[in-house]
Amino acid sequence: MLDRRDVRTISARAALLASLAGVASCGGLSAGDYAVYRVALEASEQAPGCFPGDRPILAEEYDATTFRDGQTLLLYLPTDDEAVLDTGGLVLKGSTKDDPYTFEGRSEDIEFPFRDMVTDADQDGISDDVDLFVDADKDGDDDTDTTSDRVVDTDGDKRDDRDELEDPFVDADNDGDEDRFREIVGGTRMISTLRVHITLRVDGATVSGDVTRTTEETCDGDLCPPHVDAPCVDVQRFRGVEVDDPDLGFGVGAQPAR
Ligand SMILES: [Ca+2]
Ligand SMILES: [Ca+2]
Ligand SMILES: [Ca+2]
Ligand SMILES: [Ca+2]
Incomplete structure (x- = not known):
């Protein structure tokens, strides 16, 4: 089980490996090239933030497996500077200037959880309870001034x-x-963020690396809960080999592999 210090240590180690690798080109690929890798992913290591209340479920700390998940990675270079990694489910962008390759993806899902039905006779978006000037007609x-506005x-x-009794x-x-x-939709926003970071080290016909998925719930506004769970950081390491002459099928009309 990973705690935050472990995650930091892994990041520091990854940074050190990156600097030791120097500026050697990433696998010698250039624009138009691609490589296909078949990799085995280890079981994921999850930070406490991945569990309800940031508390790992005790029994899960004892879980262990030597099985691996198999996955096919497609690395291709649309330009000399841009590297793209297609994991089958996600496509992530990276740079050929990085060694090892690093790929990043991020998405945000924003919800406005607080909504209320209010009186807003002049439909100016301000509840008439706090609207300084209401003029529906x-x-x-x-x-609101029945002396100056008689009807x-x-x-x-x-x-x-x-x-409302007179005109229901x-x-x-x-x-x-x-x-x-x-x-009226309240200004408080709940923001769910998913970040995926993949490091891919190419060494001849072999590859290794790690996939880090970070999911985080944050809140912005006056009505936020006092406690928001820590980010869930999930790390999976992988190793694999380059596949020569791969038989691939993509997208619409793709034939499943036999
Ligand atoms: Ca109003
Ligand atoms: Ca109407
Ligand atoms: Ca009026
Ligand atoms: Ca009326």
């Missing part, structure tokens, strides 16, 4: 819109929806 007079009747049914349904635009209410 657009006559320039504040609807507000946007749907022309001769019933004052401000009194206001629908000036005839779309079947009540005009005085509106769903």
Whole structure:
């Protein structure tokens, strides 16, 4: 089981290996070239943040396996500077200037969890409870001041819109929806981030490296929970060999391998 210090140590080691490798070219590939590798992935090592409440489930600490997951990696160079790694499920971009190769991908999923149905008669997006000037009938007079604005009747049914008992349904635009209410979305955002980082060391016809997946939940706004779980860092190491004359099928119409 990895803790954060272990993750940092691995990162430091990876950086050291990268610097020791120097500036030698990555496998001698240039624009238009590709290489296919079949690799065996070890069981993943997960940081405490991958478990509910950041607490690893005790029994899982004793889990062990010597089985490996098999995966095919396709490395190709669209340009002399750009390296792309297709893992079958994800396609990640990297640079040919890195040795070993490093590939990065990142996605963000943003949710606005707080929504509320409020009165917003003038539909300006500000709840009328806190709206300093409400003017649904657009006559320039504040609807909340019954002295200056004596009648507000946007749907022309001769019933004052401000009194829900007098006018129980206001629908000036005839779309079947009540005009005085509106769903307001709170400013608080929950952000789910996935980052994938792959290091790929090419040594002749063999490869090795690691896949680090980091998933993180963060919150931005006034209504955030006091505690958000630590990021889940999941590391899988792999080793493999280059496959000569691979029989590959991709995308639409691709034939499954036999
Ligand atoms: Ca309003
Ligand atoms: Ca008005
Ligand atoms: Ca009315
Ligand atoms: Ca309406």
